Amino acid sequence: MPKLGQGILKGMGITLKHLFDRKITRQYPDYQRPLPERSRGMLTVDMDRCIACLQCMRICPDHCISIEQEKRDVDGSGKPKPYAVGFVIDDSRCLYCGLCVEVCPVNCIYHTEEFEIQAYNRLELARQFGERPVDPTIDPRPAVKKKKPAKKAPKKDGAA
Amino acid sequence: MSLDILNQEPFRFLISFGAILFLVLNLAAVLTMAERKVSAYIQLRYGPNRVGPRGLLQPAADVFKLFTKENVSPSRADLWVFLLAPIAMFIPAAAVWLVIPFAPGAVVADLNIAIVFFIAITSIGALGVIMAGYGSRSNFSLLGALRGAAQMISYEVPLILSLLGIVMLTGSLSLVDVVNAQAGGFWHWYFLPQLPMFVVFYIAGLAEARRVPFDLPEGESEISGGFMVEYSGMTWALIQASEFASMGLISAIHVTLFLGGWQPPIDALDLGSFNWIWFGLKTALIIFTFQWIRWTMPRLRMDQLMDFGWKVLVPVCLIWLFVTAGAMLLLPSVF
């Protein structure tokens, strides 16, 4: 023992000092910290604005968004446009990366301030937004592949 | 009149024994709470504060939870040894309380060999550790038990040696005599003439109670709980209770021997039969320093622990034993 415990006593002095310090814990359910403006909570979709462009579905790294698309004349203009009849966000897969929000051309998908999410069953975490429920367990790839020829047409429509 | 019978043996002893058991179990509960609160305050947290007013009912909730939990034992465990080990650890931790004087006249058994009783009974604690580690049939437990046995047996030596000075000074092995000899203000307490012994007893006591920095038998970062890694539910609660009881016990013995027991610091503050308050306060102070050290220090390694015990503590004890003997021989008027 070269210094005969001086370092130990110094350390104990520090812990004793902290014993009387102000505590830094926040009592969580009673105290809710205001979230910063940019914080990314759970996603939500404004289905009225969705144009079913599938951008979010494509960019999503974890395939948590599945959209079932149908051509439908919603605004009565006579031209059937792609319409999302089924829209599911599977929160058990979501990374909260925010890529879908960034690519959305009409800002219909956005983060909320909500981040407390719990369920007894993993499937309950899949939130349906469309009028027809989409099965979140099926990976969206086959649907996309099948729709591949059909998808070209609405694109042409959009361009026209 | 009818109550007089309670004051006779064996009823007096049985009642006091019940009271002591009650005290020890409650002490364990209170100390868990104290431990958590002290650690929380040192770490800038609040600690448990949800159950009851300011979290004071947390120990009750813990006990309730632990007693309703299933008691799981490993399939290959030596079941008898495994289940008896917590009891073998708890009984010694509780039994020594019988000889501690809490207040003037308030002692269950005023043995004239109380110090020998204390030494003998605490040694049994090591047996419980070995039983727990061996009975679990797990490598981690076995390592913890071996460490525990080595540590507790080697720290017994400085622990005993550091008591001898006081025995020499009082000329008695009875704790009541030791306390009575320290009457008359804190400058009569034995921690002043026996300062090195006081420190050695404190350190060896930490090791006996398996507290940081000597908690190698537990060593939760390397052997993840050591000898008690396989315990759960009630058996685990019993081990924890015995850990805390032995911590309280070491503090109480420490206070009795070196800090005047129930003696007030100055005579003016004598509270008569309420002197157990002084005893309680001093014990609480020692327990607090135990906890304070625990939440500041890292843990020693086994070889360093052994080095420290045998190469530092034992020589210090022996030297001071000679110093005490020499002083008694040369200055008989002082003692």
Added chain:
Amino acid sequence: MSVTLPEGDLQSRLERYLKGFRNRHGLGESAVEGNVVRLVVEPNILPEVLATARDNLAVLHLSFITVVDLEGSFELTYELLDMRGGIVRVKTRLEGEEPVIDTVTNIYPTANFHEREAYDMFGIAFRGHPDLRRLYMWQDHFDHHPLLKSFEISTKRTFEGLR
């Protein structure tokens, strides 16, 4: 005890490396690009080239080994650093379904885990490796090499040509 790292001008050092490799192994395709000395070598002389790099040119650090499955052949990239700005990038190509290459663990002991990983993920056997076990995947009941292009995963989703 102490290790001396190269000093001096980066460009002249890179030239020295290039010259050193050319003199010993006559590598035609080698060139300096930026701070990188690019070498393309045959797999059979690869350990010799790396030995030259370590012992003669004092390029002490093997950063990583990348294996790329080109479906039919494998491209291995060994990246060596002299820790002072210079990079030696050695590429080699292994043909065949069950590729074998000599280990470089005796030259760069750090290659141990890199080669184990390459073996685990691509099934490339490193001849003479002291401890060629799988690094990540479980030791048996698993006969696949997951980073091969032939190892299909269910969630493959590339939207090529969709737009």
Added chain:
Amino acid sequence: MLREERRAREQNRGGRASGRLAGPDVRDEFGIETLEMNMGPQHPAMHGLLRLILELDGETVVRCDPVMGYLHRSKEKISENRMYPSVVPITDRIDYMNNIAMEYGYCMAVEDLLDAEIPPRADAIRALLNELGRIMSHIPSIGFLLLELGAFTPILYAFRERERIQNMFEAITGARMMFHYIRIGGVKADLPEGMPEQMWEYIEGLEKRLKPDFMDLIEGNEIFIARTRGVGKMTQEKAIEMGLTGPPLRCTGVSYDVRRDYPYGWYKNLDFDVITDEAGDVEASYRVRIGEVQQSIRMIKQILENLPEGEVMADLGRRIRPSEGDGFGRAESARGEYVVHVVSDGSDTPYRVRYRTPCTVNMQLLKEIVPGHYLPDIMPIMGLIDPVSGSWDK
């Protein structure tokens, strides 16, 4: 022939049936067997999911074999099947203590493929957050070292600092841990209003707190010195042979830092020292980490003092589709040299992404230096390497 040979070798190394790897015959001349112990994957001090197969002679370790892969999430395969921008949030999960460096390396690799020019403000913000991320990783790692030595309190002081940095990160990036802030071509958004001032204030406070709360509490403690001095000692040759990078290499005295030797981004404009220490043991690695925190503070101050104005995102077009070739991004993460090698075949998705994570390589050290130490010394040696489960397993 090879497959059989390999199979035979694997069998030799211990069949699956016994569930463990066969070691050499360990009976000594007295016929005393060593104790084989399995530490991990679920173990309080294993920094995640690492399994160590130990052979103990009493408390002395005779053999130590790290088994990895319990957190293998196949980031490389996943990256091959995602579009270039979608890989960035996946790289976040590799080293979850120091995420920002992971994003940085990948984005640099793709920018190398694209030959993209990054706006200076974006570069400066990247370096700023990278250094903040280094503090955020180093301070808890010091706490973990102490936690493994048995002291519980420093880790909570460390996490107090980490929380405060995370709060700033949340205001900047929108997430507390998985930031997804550095993008291919720049950063996601400019710093929010008032953030530089807040950061400056925090950094000044940290500088004041670093001395009492970490250095005084830890450094002089005799037990800490007894537990760490001379433990895990290695020479410079050994360190370079094992391919170590980062603090484990620098604590032996080899002065190698990607930020200085292969400068990237804004680091060309910064003035900083590469902290080295001669001892090459656990205590030295602690000193190196503290020194690096101080250097990071210095760098953050430099960046904040002259933060360039301008755009934060280069215009790379809507779809990122690099031409064929290799792209390399080499960054200094808190644990060492982190390299991303992206191979492109000209499509939307990378053809192959290779992450050279520092922890995988540094982990080889365990096998080399642990034998001969006592069992409790494994914990400080883990603290020397300071691995992160996600980082060694990818």
